[in-house]
Every structure is written in C-alpha cells, then in structure tokens.
Amino acid sequence: MATTTAAATLPVLGATADSPPGLAGAISACCTPLSRAPLSAEEADTLVAVLKAIAVPTRLRLLSMIYARDGGEACVCELTEPLGLTQPTISHHLKVLVDAGLITRDKRGVWAYYRAVPEALVALAAVFSPPQ
Amino acid sequence: MATTTAAATLPVLGATADSPPGLAGAISACCTPLSRAPLSAEEADTLVAVLKAIAVPTRLRLLSMIYARDGGEACVCELTEPLGLTQPTISHHLKVLVDAGLITRDKRGVWAYYRAVPEALVALAAVFSPPQ
C-alpha cells in the first residue's frame, strides 16, 4: 500500500461512496500510468477533463491555496482578495474544481467552505508515475 | 535518490545541459508540491505552461504513445494514422510537447524521431505529491 503501488489500488476510488462523484476518481479508474500503454480516446478525454481544470493559473493557485491551508479548507472570501479577481470569477473557478472532483463544497451558514481532496492528487501523481 | 525524494533533487534538471531547455525542468525548479504552499502568479504560470501542453486529448494520447513505445521513441508517420488526424496537426502538437520539454526531437535522415523525457513525468508527479 505504499505510494508507489497507489496506481494499482486507486481504482477503488471511483467506487467508494465517501469520495466525490467527480472525475478525480475516474482518473485512476480509467487510466493506467501514461508510460504504461497508449491511451484510448475515451481515457484521454476523461483525464483531460481533470487536467483542464488545473491548467489555468487562477485555478491552480486556488487549488494550492486550499490544499496548503490548515485543515485544507477555505471560504470564498478568503480566496478573492489574494488573487485580485472578482467574487463571481472565483466562484466560477471553484465550481469547476468541484466538478472535477479536486475539492468539495461545504456550506455552513452564510459561508461556503471548500475543502481539499488529497486522494485526487494521489491519483494524478499515479498517472505521471515514470516507467518501471 | 528514491522516487520519493525526486522532488528535492529535481531542481538540478533545469541546470543539466543534456536535459531540454523546455519548461519541464522549470516545473521542479519553481514549484514545490501543490499542497506545500500557495503558488505565486509566476509559479502558476510556469506550471500551467506544461499542464496546458498535456490538457488536450490529442497531445495526451501522443505523449502516451511515445512513452509506451519500446525505446521511448516514434516518428511522425507512426503517430498520424492511429489518431486519425492530419500530418500537419500531429506535427503541430508534437512541437508543443517539445517546447514544453515533455519530449525531444531527433531528426535522422528524412524521419523525425520524437523521444520520451521520463524526468518530466517525475517532475510532474512530484508536483502532485500529497501532503506529508
């Protein structure tokens, strides 16, 4: 169960109920490591859906801000100012990250807290695991 | 020199002469793991330049086809047919992957062979290494 074998054990991610219904679970469920075998069109589309979510500077910074936070959660108000963008823009990007399964949303009162999903990073790292 | 410490040793990548001048080296040179600390705008831009290169189905499939090949190299003629795209389109995407430092180009005679750069995958995997 070491991190090096994560790629083999991760397909369970897509089936567990407590993991988000997003695409992060589907990464490991569909895709062997890149260097293992050529990707089919469907596998590529699935993986790309997640990669596109993080291939934007704003979203990548949002992701790192949430993941680096104590407890791995932050509300919108804490993320708007550091990036110098509008609140609707931040909300839009957060929704994309949620849909990709990279973070989760938890509304408590007036505030919406976005939380990290570390398993998603593990799945991504597994995809990029080098040959042998 | 284990894979788990690759993140720490990889900054050398950007300095070695035999590694491509692409952005793959810059990944590890600029960016700590995502979950370590919030990314600056510049760090995000650098990482995104590489992520955008692979966040396209065609390029992701090209990358996997090259990396999964024996010897880790392939010529354009071998990559055009399986994807069902035009030769100029394939050449275009290969150039993007080369510029990102994910593959290298080696022209031998009439053929152009594109080769894998495993260190680039290691650097990417390091970026997505989970907290602690």
Next chain:
DNA sequence: CAGCAACATAGACGAGTGTCGATGTGATGG
C-alpha cells in the same frame, strides 16, 4: 537534375472559455 517522400510552417476559421458587470438566492440582524 528531376521527382518523390517525410516533415515543418503559414494562414484561416470556428469552437471553447476566462473574465467581467448585473442580478438572483438564502441566511443573519435589527
């Protein structure tokens, strides 16, 4: 040298998307 094959480059077009301002939706407080 002529001709062909493999690949690169140039220009154009259409689809996708990051950002914005304006507005809608609940929850809280007086």
Next chain:
DNA sequence: CCATCACATCGACACTCGTCTATGTTGCTG
C-alpha cells in the same frame, strides 16, 4: 419585515487554440 452580507448564476465580450488546407523545406533515389 426590511436591510445587509456571502455567495451563486446569468449573459456578454474578447481572446486563445485545435484543426484544417496550402505551401515550403529537406533528404533520398534513379
């Protein structure tokens, strides 16, 4: 009940980019 705050949604605009056709470049061959 009304005002306010935190956040989501909606349309619109500008820009990027994946793909194509057409053409240029280079190396091999008869």
